[in-house]
Amino acid sequence: MESSVPALPSVLLKDGELKDVEAKPVIIGGMVLDIHATPSVPANPRTTTPGKVHYILGGVARNVAECMSKLGAKPYMISVVGLDMAGIQRRQDIETAVVCNIFDVKGELGAAVASVEAIEKFLTPEWIRQFNCNIRAAPVMMVDANLMAAESGIPVWFEPVSVVKSKRVVSVVKHITFASPNEDELIAMANALSCGEVFSPIQKDNKKNKCSTESLFQMLRPAIWVLLEEGIKVVVVTLGSDGVLLCSNGAPGFMKGSSKGSNPHGSGNQLYRLVNSSCPPNRFFSASKFEGGSNLFAAHFPALPASVVRLTGAGDCLVGGALACICAGLNVMQSLAVGIAAAKAAVEVDTNVPTEYSLAKITGMKFICSLQQLV
Structure with missing residues (x-):
């Protein structure tokens, strides 16, 4: 027997007309041509080095959308590309954004040059307003920091992209539900919101000395x-090989609910069932602790051991995996655990997003065994 198809949500247009729109997560941001240059021997300055150069589909928002698609979500992507070699949906006066990444022999990013002016010039609020019906019907929206978030009334995930662009949080902070900075982006965001250089980046020698998770958390707290x-509900601090910090202001009960309008079906429903079978929704909440007076909740998710090939897509796949699960109706802690598993798969391939994800393999990983509650 075929299951009944739920009615599409209706959105009221300016002229009073109701329009039925499928509730899909909306991803707004960059579609980028990544040029990955990897030397086969340690590189020397001021000369060429033998190695490999690959052209790879990239862009934070595009990577997140691809990861979500491969985990069963059906994201609605809003972006812009040019009438050139890398262009897909084209305009003659646009040059597709390009980022050139230069790696070391271990796959670590050594340097990068980004030419992404087209995204900021042409992916404007006026252009995005054409898709208001899709945005208003979405269960969740992700915006990368190349853009400004708009008033939408739905949960917004803010991905900072870089230290420089992360400072744009000031103008959009009241709209943000989730933010996923790394350590340096976190410091830049906090300084921008504090209107001064109040916080200093974590010293590199501290990172090399591998301070404990508790010590690192105390420095970043x-x-x-x-x-x-400032009102951001959930802060996800990515720590590279040290895993992820999940922090919220108040009881983690906020994390129990699914996103507005989520109605998993097909692969989304399968993802929901598989995650709940290996990681029940109430698994995390019995041990919750809070700091006196501050209501600060913080937990550490360790990274999974991986055979690293390249690291560029890890953070994007972490966000994509988490968003796919949120849209499937899973809570934030379950979703982040799957995001970490998705990130592990990403670092083990030479593309930004793996060619395919096995839901059974991703959800079968023991990715939540050593969750640590921080005090």
């Missing part, structure tokens, strides 16, 4: 609290 006090 004041900056995290600035973001939470």
Whole structure:
């Protein structure tokens, strides 16, 4: 027997007409041509080095959307590309954004040059307003920091992209539900919101000395609290090989609910069932602890061991995996655990997003065994 198809949500247009729109997560941001240059021997300055150069589909928003698609979500992507070699949906006066990444022999990013002016010039609020019906019907929206978030009334995930662009949080902070900075982006966001250089980046020698998770959290906590006090509900701090910090202002009960309008079906329903079978929704909440007076909740998710090939797509796949699960009706902690598993798969391939994801393999990983509650 075929299951009944739920009615599409209706959106009221300016002229009073109701329009039925499928509720899809909306991803707004960059579609980029990535040029990955990897030397086969340690590179020397001021001369060429033998190695490999690959052209790869990239862009934070595009990577997130691809990851979500391969995990069963059906994201609606809003972006812009040019009438050139890399262009897909084209305009003659646009040059497709390009980022050239230069890696070392271990796959670590050594340097990068980004030419992404087209995204900021042409992906304007006026252009995005054409898709208001899709945005208003969406269960969740992700915006990368190449853009400004708009008033939408739906949960917004803000991906900072870079230290420089992360400072744009100031103008959009009141719209943000989730933010996913790395350590340096977190410091830049907190300083921008504090209107001064209040916080200093974590010293590189501290990272090399591999300070404990608790110590690292204590160093980052004041900056995290600035973001939470400004109204961001959930701050996900990515720590590379040290995993992820999940922080919220108040009881983690906020994390239990699914996103507005989520109605999983097909692969989304399969993802929901598989995750719930290996990671029940109430697994995390019995051990919740809070700091006196601040209501700060913080938990550490360790990274999964991986055979690293390249690291560029890890953070994007973490966000994509988490968003796919949120749209499937899973809570934020379950979703982040799957995001970490998706990130592991990403670093083990030479593209930004793996060619395919096995839902059974992703959800079968023991990715939540060593969750640590921080005090």
